[in-house]
Amino acid sequence: MAFQMSKLAARVSLSKSVGFISSAGNRCPSHLNFISRLAHRSFHALCGAGRGSASIKVLPSPGVLRKADRWEKVSTASKSLHRQSGGAVKPRRVTRVVIGAVGVSAAVLASLSTSTLHALNLDSESSDWKEAKKKLCSMDKEKRREMYRVDFIPLEKIPVWSPSGDSSCKPRYKVNEELNRKISLFSGDITKLEIDAITNAANKTLLGGGGGEKECGTLNGCETGEAKITGAYGLPAKHVIHTVGPIVHDSVGEREEQALRSCYYTCLHTATKNHLRTVAIPCISTGVYGYPPDQAVEVALRTVREYLEQNHEKLDRVIFCVFLKSDKELYETMLPAYFPRGSPPKSKL
Numbered sequence: 639m640a641f642q643m644s645k646l647a648a649r650v651s652l653s654k655s656v657g658f659i660s661s662a663g664n665r666c667p668s669h670l671n672f673i674s675r676l677a678h679r680s681f682h683a684l685c686g687a688g689r690g691s692a693s694i695k696v697l698p699s700p701g702v703l704r705k706a707d708r709w710e711k712v713s714t715a716s717k718s719l720h721r722q723s724g725g726a727v728k729p730r731r732v733t734r735v736v737i738g739a740v741g742v743s744a745a746v747l748a749s750l751s752t753s754t755l756h757a758l759n760l761d762s763e764s765s766d767w768k769e770a771k772k773k774l775c776s777m778d779k780e781k782r783r784e785m786y787r788v789d790f791i792p793l794e795k796i797p798v799w800s801p802s803g804d805s806s807c808k809p810r811y812k813v814n815e816e817l818n819r820k821i822s823l824f825s826g827d828i829t830k831l832e833i834d835a836i837t838n839a840a841n842k843t844l845l846g847g848g849g850g851e852k853e854c855g856t857l858n859g860c861e862t863g864e865a866k867i868t869g870a871y872g873l874p875a876k877h878v879i880h881t882v883g884p885i886v887h888d889s890v891g892e893r894e895e896q897a898l899r900s901c902y903y904t905c906l907h908t909a910t911k912n913h914l915r916t917v918a919i920p921c922i923s924t925g926v927y928g929y930p931p932d933q934a935v936e937v938a939l940r941t942v943r944e945y946l947e948q949n950h951e952k953l954d955r956v957i958f959c960v961f962l963k964s965d966k967e968l969y970e971t972m973l974p975a976y977f978p979r980g981s982p983p984k985s986k987l
Contacts, residue, residue, distance in 0.1 A: 767852040771869040775876065787872035790832040793916055796957060799823045801974050809978035817946050818977050822957040824918065825966050831957065832874035834914035835867070837905050839922045840880040850878065863900030865908045877914060879905050883923030890933055898923055898934060902941040910952040918957035921965050935968045939976040 774782060783790065799821045828836050842861065844854035853868040860866050865881040881904065884897035901922050909917040919938070923929035942956055960966045 767869075770871070771853070774869065774871065783874075785872060786874050788827075788830050788874065790874035791826075791830045792832045793955065796822050796824055796831070796955075798955075799973060799977070801979055802970060807972060807975035810975050811943060811978065813978050813980045814947075815980065817943070817950060818979060820946060820950070820953060820955055821942075821973070821977050822955055823966070823969050823973065824957050824959045825961070825963075826959075827961075828918050828920055828959040829873055829875075831918050831959075833916040833918060833955070833957070834875065835877040835879050835909050835912075835917045836870070836873070836875040836959075837865075837917065837919045837922075838878050838880045839920055839925075840882055842882050844880055854880070863897040863904065865901065865904035867908050867912060875918075877912070879908050879917070881905050881922065883927050884929065886923070886928040886930070890930065894929065895933075895937060898929060898937045899941050902938055903945060906942065906945045906949070906953070906956070910949055915952070915954040916957070917953070917955075918959045920959045920961070924965070931965055931968055935965070935972050939969075939972055943976045 774785065777785070798819050824831070840860065842859050844857055844860050844866070845851055850868055850871060854866075857866045857868070860880055860882050862882045862884055865879050867877050867879050870876055870878045881901045883901050884894040886894050902919065905919055906917065909915075919942075921931065921934060922938070924931045924934045938958065942958075946953065946956070958969055960969060
């Protein structure tokens with residue numbers, strides 16, 4: 639269930655209006671108010687418009703990030719200068735202070751509020767994925783949500799798996815309710831999950847598009863059975879773990895089975911190594927790669943079960959993500975064998 643990394647690119651968009659925060663308690667002359675408004679417009683354009691915006695949120699360029707931060711400092715400095723001088727500050731002096739602080743020309747001053755809004759597409763050669771990734775990772779959840787390019791589904795909306803009825807599968811492991819509470823079965827779009835990491839069933843080049851492609855280009859590809867991690871950029875998840883599944887031409891041999899097992903194991907290991915506690919994994923290799931779904935589901939469940947038994951304290955949730963109805967039915971059938979539930983207490987009546 640691979641998805642194209644081109645979907646990770648944050649595209650250019652502008653909100654219908656950009657508001658600014660005014661400080662009701664600090665009254666400044668008109669030229670200082672202009673500087674303050676300019677700084678606040680730039681800063682809030684950086685963070686994205688309000689939730690009422692009709693367009694997708696944007697990811698700013700490195701230059702915009704630095705300029706917006708400097709403008710916010712200039713706004714504070716200009717107000718402070720006004721208070722210290724008793725209100726008698728000449729516009730020319732203020733202009734010199736602003737130009738000195740920001741290090742730009744008067745012409746740039748006049749156009750900064752407009753240029754700051756021109757967020758840079760991550761496909762551009764001039765964008766810096768490292769700075770963009772750092773900025774996104776430093777944001778709190780509410781700020782990050784303004785940058786999402788898709789709808790999101792928070793973890794609390796993803797229920798823990800529970801059997802829908804009696805299973806004909808004989809349990810292959812002992813009942814462990816602690817592990818059972820860490821398992822979910824999700825049917826839908828994995829890119830909408832607001833969790834620590836989602837898994838991308840990729841090809842060996844790890845190429846696709848957008849900011850994800852730029853970071854992937856530094857990883858030197860990925861061999862079958864391995865996993866590598868990048869940022870998720872405009873997606874609700876914080877990270878994307880990329881893995882390459884085996885290709886089955888005729889029948890599944892030991893080599894293909896071990897490779898698929900390695901995919902699931904290295905994805906989980908990559909998550910825990912990076913202190914990520916919630917991870918979603920799709921059906922790996924079952925599409926055009928030709929791995930029979932009924933055999934793949936058993937490899938997935940067995941590998942996750944054994945990993946959790948050894949590392950249960952390092953993960954809070956493992957989400958098996960399916961898209962096809964047939965895959966969902968396979969998981970619903972086989973989950974009770976690998977994550978059996980205890981028998982409900984008998985009624986005394």
